[in-house]
Every structure is written in C-alpha cells, then in structure tokens.
Amino acid sequence: MHYCCFLNKRKTNTLKNCGFWSKVLIHIHQNVRSIKQLEYAVLARRANQIQKELSQGVRKPYKELIDVCWGDPHSMDVKPLTFVRQVLAACVYPELMSSHKLPLDVRQRAQWLLGRCDGGSVGSYLAPTGIPEIVQRMSESIRSRDGGVPCNPDNIFISPGSQWSLTNIIQVLVNNEAPLRTGILTPVPCHVTTIMSIKSLGAAVIPYFLSEEHGWALQVEELQRALESAKGGCNPVALYVINPGNPAGYVQSRKSIQEVIQFASEKRLFLLADEVYQDCVYGKNSEFVSYKRVLAEMGPPFSDTVELASFHSVSKGFMGECGLRGGYVELVNLDPNVVKYIFNLICKDSTTPVLAHFAMDLMMNPPRPGDPSYPLYNQVRNNMLVQNVKTAHEVVNSLPGFSCQPVEGGAFVFPRVFLPPRAIQKAKEEGMQPDTFYCMRLLEEMGVLVSPGCEYGQKEGTYHIRFCIMASQDIIDQVLKRLTTFHTKFMKDFS
Amino acid sequence: MHYCCFLNKRKTNTLKNCGFWSKVLIHIHQNVRSIKQLEYAVLARRANQIQKELSQGVRKPYKELIDVCWGDPHSMDVKPLTFVRQVLAACVYPELMSSHKLPLDVRQRAQWLLGRCDGGSVGSYLAPTGIPEIVQRMSESIRSRDGGVPCNPDNIFISPGSQWSLTNIIQVLVNNEAPLRTGILTPVPCHVTTIMSIKSLGAAVIPYFLSEEHGWALQVEELQRALESAKGGCNPVALYVINPGNPAGYVQSRKSIQEVIQFASEKRLFLLADEVYQDCVYGKNSEFVSYKRVLAEMGPPFSDTVELASFHSVSKGFMGECGLRGGYVELVNLDPNVVKYIFNLICKDSTTPVLAHFAMDLMMNPPRPGDPSYPLYNQVRNNMLVQNVKTAHEVVNSLPGFSCQPVEGGAFVFPRVFLPPRAIQKAKEEGMQPDTFYCMRLLEEMGVLVSPGCEYGQKEGTYHIRFCIMASQDIIDQVLKRLTTFHTKFMKDFS
Ligand SMILES: Cc1ncc(COP(=O)(O)O)c(C=O)c1O
Numbered sequence: 001m002h003y004c005c006f007l008n009k010r011k012t013n014t015l016k017n018c019g020f021w022s023k024v025l026i027h028i029h030q031n032v033r034s035i036k037q038l039e040y041a042v043l044a045r046r047a048n049q050i051q052k053e054l055s056q057g058v059r060k061p062y063k064e065l066i067d068v069c070w071g072d073p074h075s076m077d078v079k080p081l082t083f084v085r086q087v088l089a090a091c092v093y094p095e096l097m098s099s100h101k102l103p104l105d106v107r108q109r110a111q112w113l114l115g116r117c118d119g120g121s122v123g124s125y126l127a128p129t130g131i132p133e134i135v136q137r138m139s140e141s142i143r144s145r146d147g148g149v150p151c152n153p154d155n156i157f158i159s160p161g162s163q164w165s166l167t168n169i170i171q172v173l174v175n176n177e178a179p180l181r182t183g184i185l186t187p188v189p190c191h192v193t194t195i196m197s198i199k200s201l202g203a204a205v206i207p208y209f210l211s212e213e214h215g216w217a218l219q220v221e222e223l224q225r226a227l228e229s230a231k232g233g234c235n236p237v238a239l240y241v242i243n244p245g246n247p248a249g250y251v252q253s254r255k256s257i258q259e260v261i262q263f264a265s266e267k268r269l270f271l272l273a274d275e276v277y278q279d280c281v282y283g284k285n286s287e288f289v290s291y292k293r294v295l296a297e298m299g300p301p302f303s304d305t306v307e308l309a310s311f312h313s314v315s316k317g318f319m320g321e322c323g324l325r326g327g328y329v330e331l332v333n334l335d336p337n338v339v340k341y342i343f344n345l346i347c348k349d350s351t352t353p354v355l356a357h358f359a360m361d362l363m364m365n366p367p368r369p370g371d372p373s374y375p376l377y378n379q380v381r382n383n384m385l386v387q388n389v390k391t392a393h394e395v396v397n398s399l400p401g402f403s404c405q406p407v408e409g410g411a412f413v414f415p416r417v418f419l420p421p422r423a424i425q426k427a428k429e430e431g432m433q434p435d436t437f438y439c440m441r442l443l444e445e446m447g448v449l450v451s452p453g454c455e456y457g458q459k460e461g462t463y464h465i466r467f468c469i470m471a472s473q474d475i476i477d478q479v480l481k482r483l484t485t486f487h488t489k490f491m492k493d494f495s
Numbered sequence: 496m497h498y499c500c501f502l503n504k505r506k507t508n509t510l511k512n513c514g515f516w517s518k519v520l521i522h523i524h525q526n527v528r529s530i531k532q533l534e535y536a537v538l539a540r541r542a543n544q545i546q547k548e549l550s551q552g553v554r555k556p557y558k559e560l561i562d563v564c565w566g567d568p569h570s571m572d573v574k575p576l577t578f579v580r581q582v583l584a585a586c587v588y589p590e591l592m593s594s595h596k597l598p599l600d601v602r603q604r605a606q607w608l609l610g611r612c613d614g615g616s617v618g619s620y621l622a623p624t625g626i627p628e629i630v631q632r633m634s635e636s637i638r639s640r641d642g643g644v645p646c647n648p649d650n651i652f653i654s655p656g657s658q659w660s661l662t663n664i665i666q667v668l669v670n671n672e673a674p675l676r677t678g679i680l681t682p683v684p685c686h687v688t689t690i691m692s693i694k695s696l697g698a699a700v701i702p703y704f705l706s707e708e709h710g711w712a713l714q715v716e717e718l719q720r721a722l723e724s725a726k727g728g729c730n731p732v733a734l735y736v737i738n739p740g741n742p743a744g745y746v747q748s749r750k751s752i753q754e755v756i757q758f759a760s761e762k763r764l765f766l767l768a769d770e771v772y773q774d775c776v777y778g779k780n781s782e783f784v785s786y787k788r789v790l791a792e793m794g795p796p797f798s799d800t801v802e803l804a805s806f807h808s809v810s811k812g813f814m815g816e817c818g819l820r821g822g823y824v825e826l827v828n829l830d831p832n833v834v835k836y837i838f839n840l841i842c843k844d845s846t847t848p849v850l851a852h853f854a855m856d857l858m859m860n861p862p863r864p865g866d867p868s869y870p871l872y873n874q875v876r877n878n879m880l881v882q883n884v885k886t887a888h889e890v891v892n893s894l895p896g897f898s899c900q901p902v903e904g905g906a907f908v909f910p911r912v913f914l915p916p917r918a919i920q921k922a923k924e925e926g927m928q929p930d931t932f933y934c935m936r937l938l939e940e941m942g943v944l945v946s947p948g949c950e951y952g953q954k955e956g957t958y959h960i961r962f963c964i965m966a967s968q969d970i971i972d973q974v975l976k977r978l979t980t981f982h983t984k985f986m987k988d989f990s
C-alpha cells in the first residue's frame with residue numbers, strides 16, 4: 001500500500017511501448033540506491049557470498065555461518081511447542097484424531113477449533129472479522145491478563161501478523177493531504193520495520209531517545225523535547241512505544257507507563273503499544289503490565305479518553321511461530337462506530353489464514369494445570385530463554401569495551417561497544433558506519449552475523465550490536481565463543 | 496489500502512476529543528448505506544436470522560439451511576485431498592514422519608519442503624520473495640502446462656491468495672493523479688470482488704458484456720464498443736478476463752483468446768487474466784489454454800510486446816484450500832527491472848504463510864503415476880465435479896422458465912431465469928431487484944441460499960441466479976430438489 005504515494009506521482013499513464021513504465025524505471029534506480037544505504041543490506045549480501053563460498057568448499061576459520069540477526073526463533077533451532085504443533089496437525093489432517101497417540105486435550109482442542117469452521121475444515125474461507133468464539137476467548141484471556149479489566153471482543157482484530165495491524169492502524173492515522181505531514185513519536189533505538197512502515201506511509205518519524213544509562217528508560221522530559229522539536233515540521237498525532245523492548249531489552253515499570261499515558265493524554269496523542277514481547281520477561285524484578293491495564297487503573301479522565309492500540313503476535317513469545325502469520329490489535333477508548341469502521345476497512349485486505357486464527361487461540365489459551373499436555377508445555381515455557389539471557393549478558397559484559405544494560409525482556413541483547421578510535425577511523429576509510437564495520441569483521445572472521453546499532457538508531461558517538469537470544473543454547477554458546485575470540489583480537493588490532 | 500483515498504480526504508487531523516474521528520463518522524454512514532445497497536447483503540442478513548430461528552427451534556419446511564453462494568468447496572462438504580493434508584500435517588508436526596503410517600511420497604515431500612525452511616520449521620520467517628526452489632518448480636510446472644513455453648521464475652510471485660495479487664497489480668496500474676480516472680475493461684457478468692477492488696482503488700469499471708446466447712462468448716466487437724463508450728470518461732489501461740468463467744461457466748477457445756490478445760495489442764491494454772479455475776474444466780470439447788501459451792504461440796509482434804498478468808490459486812480447482820491463503824501472479828513481457836520493482840513494492844505488504852507456499856508446491860506438483868499417493872489422488876481429482884455439473888445443468892434446464900448455457904468450467908452454474916411479469920411487479924413493490932426477490936423467496940421457503948444475477952451484472956431485463964457446484968453430491972442433490980419444488984410453486988403463484 002505504500003507505493004501508491006510513488007505511483008500517484010506518475011504523470012504519464014500510457015503503456016510500456018509508449019512509456020508507461022519509464023517513470024517506474026527512474027524510481028527503480030532511486031530505490032536501489034536507498035536499499036543500498038541500509039547498513040544491514042551490506043552485511044546480508046556479504047553473508048550470502050560467504051554462505052556460497054562455504055558450500056563451494058572455500059576454507060574459512062569456521063564451517064558454518066550463524067545468523068542471529070532476526071527475532072526468528074525456529075530458524076535458530078528453537079523447537080516448536082509440541083502442544084501447538086499437535087493441535088494444528090490434527091486440524092490439518094483430522095484422521096490423526098482417531099489414533100490415541102495424541103493427548104486427549106490436543107484432540108479435544110482440535111475438535112473444538114474445527115467445529116468453528118464451515119464444513120469442519122481449515123480449507124474453508126473465514127469471515128474477514130474472524131471466528132467469533134475465538135475472539136471471545138481471546139478477550140477473556142486478555143481480561144484475565146489485565147487483572148479483570150474488561151475487554152470487549154468487538155475491539156479485537158486478528159491479522160496476518162502484528163506488523164500488518166500496526167501498519168494499517170498507522171495508515172488510518174496518517175493524513176497525506178494535510179499541509180503538515182503526520183508525525184509519530186518513535187523510540188531510539190527502534191524496531192526497524194516500524195520506522196520503514198511510518199516512512200513509506202508518508203508520515204514523519206519524530207525520534208525520542210531512550211536513556212541507556214538508566215536501563216533504556218523512557219523519560220517524559222525526552223518525549224517533551226522531541227515533541228517540541230517537531231513543532232512546525234509536522235503534526236504529531238501518535239506515540240509509538242515498544243514494551244518489552246526491541247532492540248533494547250527493557251521492561252517498562254507501571255510508573256513509567258503511567259507517565260507516558262499522562263503525557264499522551266495531555267498532548268492528545270494516540271498510543272501505539274507494541275507489546276509483542278509481553279510473554280518474554282526474564283528480569284527477576286520485572287513484570288509485564290499492559291498499557292491497557294495501567295490506563296484502566298489510572299481511572300478517569302485517562303481511563304475513558306486516552307486512545308490506545310495494543311499489538312500482539314504468535315511470532316514472538318515462547319511460541320515463536322513466525323511462519324504462521326498471526327497477530328492481533330486491540331483498540332481501546334475509540335468510539336465503537338469508529339472501531340467498526342476501521343475494522344471494516346482493514347478487513348478487506350486482510351488475508352489471515354485459518355491456522356493463524358487457531359494458533360492465536362492456542363497462544364491465548366494454553367494448556368492448564370491438570371491437562372495432559374501441561375507438564376511438557378510448562379517445562380519448555382519456563383526454561384527456554386532465561387538461561388540464554390543470563391549467559392549472553394554475563395559473557396558480553398565480561399568483555400573489555402562492552403557494556404550491556406540488564407536484559408529484562410524481549411528477544412535481543414543490545415550491548416554498547418566502545419570502539420577504539422583507530423577502528424572508527426578505519427571504518428570511515430572503508431565508508432562504513434563504525435558498528436557496521438565491527439559487524440562486518442565479525443562476519444568475515446568468525447562467520448557470525450549480528451546487526452549494527454546504527455540500523456536501529458542510537459545516540460551519536462555511541463555504537464551497539466544486536467543479536468537474538470531466542471535461539472538454542474548451542475547456538476548462543478557458539479555465538480558467544482566466537483564473539484569473545486573475535487572481540488579480543490579486534491581490540492588488540494585497533495588499540 | 497483502499498481507504499487511503501478516503502482518509503486522505505480528511506481535512507482535519509486532530510484526535511477524537513477534538514474531532515479527529517468526526518469525519519470518519521460521516522463516512523461510516525455513507526459506507527453503511529453502500530453496504531446496504533449490495534443485494535447479497537439483504538439475503539445474507541435474512542439467512543443469518545433464519546439460521547438463528549432454526550437453532551431456536553422455530554419450525555420451518557426445512558431443518559437445515561444450505562448456503563451455496565460462495566466458491567468455498569470445503570464448506571460444502573467437499574473433502575480435502577488426502578495427499579495434500581498428509582504432507583501439510585507432517586510439515587506441521589514432523590514427528591509424524593517417524594511412523595510409517597504415512598505413504599513414502601508424503602514423507603519425502605514433507606522432508607523436502609521442510610528442508611527449504613530455516614531451521615527446518617514452518618515456524619520460521621520466509622524471505623518475502625518466497626522459497627526459490629518452490630518458485631523454480633512452479634515455473635517448470637507452468638512451462639509443462641503450456642507445452643514448453645518458457646517460464647522465468649523471476650516473473651512469479653506467491654501471495655496470500657490470488658485476489659491479493661490481482662488487487663495489488665491493479666493498484667500498480669491505477670494513476671489517481673491523472674486528470675482522467677484509470678479505466679479497466681471488465682466482463683459482465685463478473686466476479687464481484689474484482690469489481691469492488693477496482694472501484695475501491697479509485698479506478699473506473701468499463702463493462703463489456705459476454706454474449707449469453709453464444710455460451711457467454713467474449714466478442715471483440717463488444718470490447719470495441721465498450722472501449723468507445725469509455726472515451727473521454729476515463730483512460731482505459733487494462734482488460735480483465737476470467738477464464739474459465741465466474742459466475743458464468745464458459746471456457747474460452749484458443750481462437751477467442753487470440754482475438755482478445757490481438758485487441759489488447761492494438762489498443763495497448765495490459766491483460767489481467769484471472770485463471771484460477773484452470774483446473775476446473777468439464778466440457779467434453781473444452782480445454783483450458785492459458786493466455787500466456789496462446790500469446791507465445793501467436794509469435795511476434797504479440798509474443799514479445801503484449802503485457803500480461805496471470806493469476807492462480809490453491810483456493811480453487813480440485814484442491815479448494817481457501818483457508819490456507821495461497822495464490823500467485825505471473826507477469827509476462829514486462830521489463831525485468833519493472834517486474835523486480837513491482838515485486839519489491841508489493842512484497843512489503845505480503846503476508847503469505849509458509850504453509851501456503853507449501854500448498855502451492857503440492858498443487859503445482861501433484862503425485863505422479865507410480866507414486867504411492869497417486870491412485871487415490873487421481874480418483875478424487877477426476878470424479879469430483881463432473882457429476883455435479885451434469886446433474887445441476889440437466890435439472891435446471893428441465894425447469895420451465897430456466898435456461899442454462901453449457902457449464903464447461905469454473906465452479907458455478909449461472910442459469911437465466913425468465914421471471915413472470917407479476918413476479919417482477921411484486922419485486923418492485925417490495926423494493927428489490929427481481930432476481931433478489933426470487934432468491935429471497937427460495938431462501939425463505941426452502942432454506943437454500945443462492946445469489947442473484949444482479950450482483951454480478953447482467954443485460955438489462957435478464958435475470959439469473961448463481962450457485963456453486965463445488966459441493967458434495969448430497970448437497971447438490973438437496974439444492975436441486977428444493978429448487979425444483981420451489982420453482983414450480985413460484986411459477987404457478989406468479990403466472
Ligand atoms: C517490536 C516488534 N513488533 C512487531 C513485530 C512483527 O511481528 P509479526 O511477525 O507478528 O508481524 C516484531 C518482529 O520482530 C517486533 O520485534
């Protein structure tokens with residue numbers, strides 16, 4: 001949908017033979033240039049070459065390339081949850097239910113889910129608004145997550161991934177015909193895809209910096225500063241927050257959320273709360289509290305005026321089912337007619353497969369104590385990431401020149417790396433950002449692909465790397481081992 | 496993406512409290528009105544009520560409502576293909592492969608498919624351009640379908656359903672900033688969703704009538720007339736064809752396709768070939784020939800200049816997997832840079848789940864003679880619909896006042912019904928289109944939901960109904976029995 005902006009700029013409208021595509025070609029060159037500018041693209045290209053070289057038998061100090069750039073758990077050998085996959089397999093091939101190899105709760109759940117489909121098949125079209133009983137159960141689960149704060153199923157929309165919902169809600173907020181561009185306050189550092197969505201929809205990114213020294217805290221004075229800075233340049237209508245964080249692994253406290261809500265209320269900003277990592281909290285003293293819950297607890301006038309969209313996904317959390325494409329948005333405090341209208345608009349383009357709706361039900365209503373699938377489910381759920389986070393944080397922090405804030409939640413470690421001036425100089429000579437240079441070296445010498453902080457935004461003069469900890473323990477161990485060897489040598493070489 | 500048109504028209508851009516949504520509310524009312532205007536919506540609403548009444552025990556002349564409005568085979572008790580579901584289940588839950596209950600070719604295919612995913616899991620993110628090996632195999636299968644006409648995998652894009660591709664390609668063609676609206680030639684009658692897509696993208700529908708008397712033939716003189724009629728009103732850039740047809744069940748001959756291509760070439764029109772029913776051909780003397788093949792066979796200058804987009808889907812054909820959301824578009828004769836650019840643009844919003852990519856591979860590369868799964872697969876594939884079409888066509892044509900052209904392909908029967916003047920008069924009194932009135936009565940009295948011809952467009956003064964024959968034989972038998980009883984009474988009542 002982004003490209004309508006571009007295509008509308010075409011002034012000619014005749015076909016190829018008579019130049020229909022000629023304007024497109026001009027844009028192709030511009031586009032290729034802008035893709036090249038993405039720091040990560042340089043690394044990805046080199047990683048592809050290395051992959052090819054390895055497969056052709058070229059000798060390197062490593063046999064395999066390890067890619068820990070993305071929040072894509074299964075690609076990094078995290079095993080899918082047995083309960084989830086058993087239910088989905090039984091839904092796809094119901095003949096499996098006649099055997100008693102599958103636990104009873106698996107068969108019961110599959111039967112219930114299939115009963116919600118026309119003809120009892122995952123091959124039937126769904127109503128664009130989804131399966132009412134599933135949405136109803138989701139609303140109950142959200143209510144219980146939020147300590148009883150009411151949740152109206154009419155305010156929930158299941159979409160093909162959460163990013164899809166986020167992009168579509170942003171599009172509703174953007175007004176490309178106003179004299180001033182629509183502005184959206186976004187954190188630095190920030191999940192890149194959202195930045196790209198905002199820009200491609202024609203809106204302006206208003207960056208606000210998280211305070212690394214304070215564990216990546218979101219400070220209201222900084223929001224204030226950012227808003228001031230936007231004056232005259234654009235028309236700020238929304239505030240985007242990621243909690244728990246990506247790339248930085250903070251978890252906002254209740255108090256911090258209250259302050260943000262108060263600010264949004266004062267400035268009449270629409271709150272976009274990206275809460276896809278809500279099930280990924282590792283800090284002993286941290287707890288995920290939803291924006292919606294805090295908003296409700298604050299009482300009037302906040303609880304009935306501040307408008308909020310909250311996003312969640314089956315891609316993240318302990319489920320990690322990115323390939324199924326299931327997410328949702330819950331809208332809070334919007335006029336019911338507006339909600340209906342927005343959902344009506346966006347459902348026309350929605351293409352959420354039936355199995356993503358089912359996966360959503362499984363995520364929101366997991367096995368409970370007493371269910372046959374509970375013991376295994378619970379064991380995996382609890383152990384999966386805590387050890388990875390602990391090890392990664394310790395190892396990275398033990399390296400001279402690295403400093404990593406506590407990783408309380410999310411999927412990533414985002415340490416600051418203090419690069420020696422000679423390394424920065426060398427990067428400049430090679431036409432790279434200093435942290436891209438660092439990542440490129442790590443890739444070249446050790447076959448580990450991590451991403452540079454400049455990709456996500458960072459305070460000038462600071463450098464970071466990001467890697468995902470939603471990986472098997474083996475992979476994390478390998479990454480840390482290779483990083484340690486590399487970093488020690490790198491610091492020596494450039495000291 | 497449609498609604499950007501609307502949202503851009505908002506002139507205010509402040510939040511709810513200060514009127515942000517007030518403009519939205521105006522549009523809500525307009526929108527509600529336009530939905531109400533859809534003939535089908537009236538019927539669907541009543542069907543919902545009847546469903547409720549039945550479940551509350553209200554006595555009716557029937558115990559169950561039968562809905563044969565949509566091309567949604569599994570919802571009408573068509574069984575999914577065992578091979579397809581076994582492979583997908585094994586991909587979802589690979590533990591199934593260790594048992595020998597699944598045929599060898601199923602296990603091999605599942606293994607191959609999983610080998611194409613990072614970490615060997617359907618839970619990993621895919622590259623937005625899809626899995627190269629699957630696209631490669633698709634291109635080989637298209638090439639063999641087309642008797643060896645080359646097929647470049649770079650021209651294929653897998654999308655979440657075929658309608659998604661169609662809408663996105665249309666959007667690329669539409670120029671909303673030109674003084675004249677972009678026009679697209681579309682058949683009458685026509686698949687409704689495409690009409691809605693075209694309109695919501697801001698383009699103009701230029702209707703051309705298919706000739707019912709000639710078996711719904713597409714006649715070039717009519718294309719000519721339609722194009723002339725558009726002069727000055729819009730700028731025609733594309734010609735949309737559906738072959739095999741929907742709602743009418745024609746299959747275009749090679750000669751007819753040649754004429755259309757020649758016309759498109761002369762008038763420099765982009766060809767949009769909706770070929771989702773290519774595997775649904777029943778006529779003894781009819782054969783599906785793709786636009787791409789005919790184009791290639793015509794030789795230069797046609798074969799290297801006429802631009803074409805061809806669409807296909809796992810939703811239709813003998814697979815009928817609508818809920819998985821898998822489709823593709825193949826672009827022909829576009830500059831490779833333009834293709835790359837278009838795919839680059841549209842892939843940003845694409846959300847095709849991994850399993851839809853797999854389903855595409857299964858559709859395009861079904862079991863072959865000699866494979867363990869072949870015998871069952873082949874049996875289902877051959878028998879599924881031919882009998883339904885035959886029975887439906889015979890029964891409908893035997894009813895006085897009905898006339899149905901041969902159903903050579905597609906998923907629907909679309910007979911003409913000659914309504915008595917008194918019925919037309921009565922419909923007018925009730926504020927309904929005459930064929931909607933007929934459908935409403937059928938629904939009310941017999942609990943069968945079919946859709947009225949006015950929904951798809953028809954020559955003035957003619958009336959039709961449409962129903963899907965991709966249903967179990969039981970359902971088709973029931974529908975025909977109820978229709979016969981109803982129709983006989985209806986004609987008597989209004990004669
Ligand atoms: C903060 C954040 N939001 C949204 C998403 C998108 O997830 P989905 O797969 O549901 O579109 C991601 C994925 O990495 C993410 O990190």
Ligand SMILES: Cc1ncc(COP(=O)(O)O)c(C=O)c1O
Pocket residue numbers: 566655656657658659686737741769771807808809810817821822
């Ligand atoms: C002619 C035609 N094109 C496209 C489609 C859409 O199919 P998909 O499910 O692949 O989006 C349909 C569905 O009925 C159809 O009849």
